[in-house]
Amino acid sequence: MSRERTFRSEAIVLRRTDFGEADRLLTLYTREFGKITAVAKGARKPQSRKTGHVELFMRSKLFFAKGRDIDVITQAEMVAGYAALRADLVRATYASYVVELLDRFTVEDDHNISIYDLVANTLDALTTAEDLLLLARFYELRLLGLTGFRPQLFQCVASSEPILEEDQFFSAELGGLLRPAYQEQDRRAVPITAVSVKVLRYLQTRPWEMVSSLRLKRPLHRDLESIMHHYLTYILERNLKSVDFLYRLRREAELFASPDSPMIS
Amino acid sequence: MAHNVLPQPVQRLIDEFARLPGIGPKSASRLTFFLLRGAENQALELASALQELQARTRFCSVCFNITEMDPCVVCEDSGRDPNLLCVVEEPLDLLAIERSRAFNGRYHVLHGAISPVEGVGPEDLRVAELVERVQGGTFREIILATNPTLEGESTALYLQRRLAGTKVKITRLARGLPIGGDLEYTDEITLSRALEGRQEFS
Ligand SMILES: [Zn+2]
Numbered sequence: 488m489s490r491e492r493t494f495r496s497e498a499i500v501l502r503r504t505d506f507g508e509a510d511r512l513l514t515l516y517t518r519e520f521g522k523i524t525a526v527a528k529g530a531r532k533p534q535s536r537k538t539g540h541v542e543l544f545m546r547s548k549l550f551f552a553k554g555r556d557i558d559v560i561t562q563a564e565m566v567a568g569y570a571a572l573r574a575d576l577v578r579a580t581y582a583s584y585v586v587e588l589l590d591r592f593t594v595e596d597d598h599n600i601s602i603y604d605l606v607a608n609t610l611d612a613l614t615t616a617e618d619l620l621l622l623a624r625f626y627e628l629r630l631l632g633l634t635g636f637r638p639q640l641f642q643c644v645a646s647s648e649p650i651l652e653e654d655q656f657f658s659a660e661l662g663g664l665l666r667p668a669y670q671e672q673d674r675r676a677v678p679i680t681a682v683s684v685k686v687l688r689y690l691q692t693r694p695w696e697m698v699s700s701l702r703l704k705r706p707l708h709r710d711l712e713s714i715m716h717h718y719l720t721y722i723l724e725r726n727l728k729s730v731d732f733l734y735r736l737r738r739e740a741e742l743f744a745s746p747d748s749p750m751i752s
Numbered sequence: 753m754a755h756n757v758l759p760q761p762v763q764r765l766i767d768e769f770a771r772l773p774g775i776g777p778k779s780a781s782r783l784t785f786f787l788l789r790g791a792e793n794q795a796l797e798l799a800s801a802l803q804e805l806q807a808r809t810r811f812c813s814v815c816f817n818i819t820e821m822d823p824c825v826v827c828e829d830s831g832r833d834p835n836l837l838c839v840v841e842e843p844l845d846l847l848a849i850e851r852s853r854a855f856n857g858r859y860h861v862l863h864g865a866i867s868p869v870e871g872v873g874p875e876d877l878r879v880a881e882l883v884e885r886v887q888g889g890t891f892r893e894i895i896l897a898t899n900p901t902l903e904g905e906s907t908a909l910y911l912q913r914r915l916a917g918t919k920v921k922i923t924r925l926a927r928g929l930p931i932g933g934d935l936e937y938t939d940e941i942t943l944s945r946a947l948e949g950r951q952e953f954s
Contacts, residue, residue: 532933542931
């Protein structure tokens, strides 16, 4: 969608870098225009009226002026501050993961309101969700669906035969499940248990309200996470910074276990 | 601008300026041509200042502030409260707190902040040195004066967890600094209020 000389949209802050004297360069996902880059002048100064409305993960109503080189934010009004995400290192890490995935899966100016709503709802849920791993898996599957990478979980990607209730293989390259008989179609396909298939299908097709009542054991969580990260890393052709960070946090959590922090492993 | 018409030394300086924070390609060119046209010793003065910066500064082995002498003047100052330790992200934050005149204890400079988004972890910062210093020291209170940003909050949360076993009182600057702001840009009055109003962090 082409933008007027001045325009406005609700937006989520995905990334920010220091810029100029006291400015911030923001990568935003706007509800109306998709991903855009804009500068928030003076946003590092506490006395600026925009400071406090354009921090990472925040959802704000923004007013823009089209600039010669770059769009400028002229006004900002916070809609959801997500303070709970900044008050908990693990939640902050998952929020980082949510925005990093969004950033990697989208290009500038390609707008999609469903993606916007998915991310906003996921950040909302992150503030209170008990099972952050489950929420992360749900978000991954939905985002993949909205960006054209929906993994095929109901038919064999080699033979189109229906998937039976048995252990399968997951092919990142072919984008879904491979029946055991077709394993040689992708030598790098990884094994996946029948129960993991069941959970992934459930996450792919049910709303979060239903999904959130699932109770999964830790080993199953580990399996699902490893399959999804395998697939995502294949598509993105790189590791995600927030995932590396999460793994580091886990290694440390074993050293400094705190009973009140939510489950991360 | 055509890249190849510029003599290589000019282009090199432009490129070097452009790598500095807050300086775009246009400012980098402007600075370079200013030096090119300026009095001869102006460029040489700058060059010698840069050389001296490299040769004569280092990190204080106690607090990791930038210093000429090791330990630095703050660590050597016996008039400062040895029981109070203020943890900051960058040397510029230390300067901002010094300007506020509301603090008369010791410092520890982390040289960055934990960032899940950028993948910066505690091992990339002077965290192990801080823990060691607190465990072996006589501090009664540690003030976590990291920025009121996601990274600053993450760092404070992490340090609070790491230092929880030491039984030292851990405090955080008072709320009221807007989220996303930078201590470096905070005026003296606001900063001294935030220091005076610091609260136990748990
Ligand atoms: Zn020192």
